[in-house]
Amino acid sequence: MKIGVVSDTHMTRMSKALPQALTEEFRKVDLILHLGDWVSMEVYKQLAALAPVEGIAGNNDGEEIIQRFGERKIIELDGVRIGMVHGHTPYSGKGTDGNALKAFSDVQLNCILFGHSHQPLMRNENGILLFNPGSPTDKRRERLYSFGLMDIENGIINARHVFYDSKK
Known part of the structure; x- marks a missing residue:
């Protein structure tokens, strides 16, 4: 199963359309996972035109997105248990990761997907893959825009991360 992983699209503020690098790759995936800060349901519509979409809400998402997706979830794909959370809560004092x-300290998982920091990250922590795809539209202090593929x-x-230098 091929999965596209994206977070922090902030579409109304940073961009009007998803970047071409992302849409080209996401046309080839079986499922898209969005990790919050959609900001607009328009992002869901654009992603859903490419592949089925699942996600969670982030700290910049309104009530419609929170009601539709919730703020934390666990999914199972091909025998792999994946936790999804935006990453702004619960506060740990140890960064977004x-x-x-901390958000999943009470459950057994193979992978935790999160966003919020706009900083791509991939590391193994006690047998759990921690993966932050970065942001495809708002790189902040990062050199490149990014999203993830699993x-x-x-x-x-x-x-893996996919890095690129233009959000168009």
């Missing part, structure tokens, strides 16, 4: 770990096969996750 620490917040994401392949899950026979319970094994292979993840």
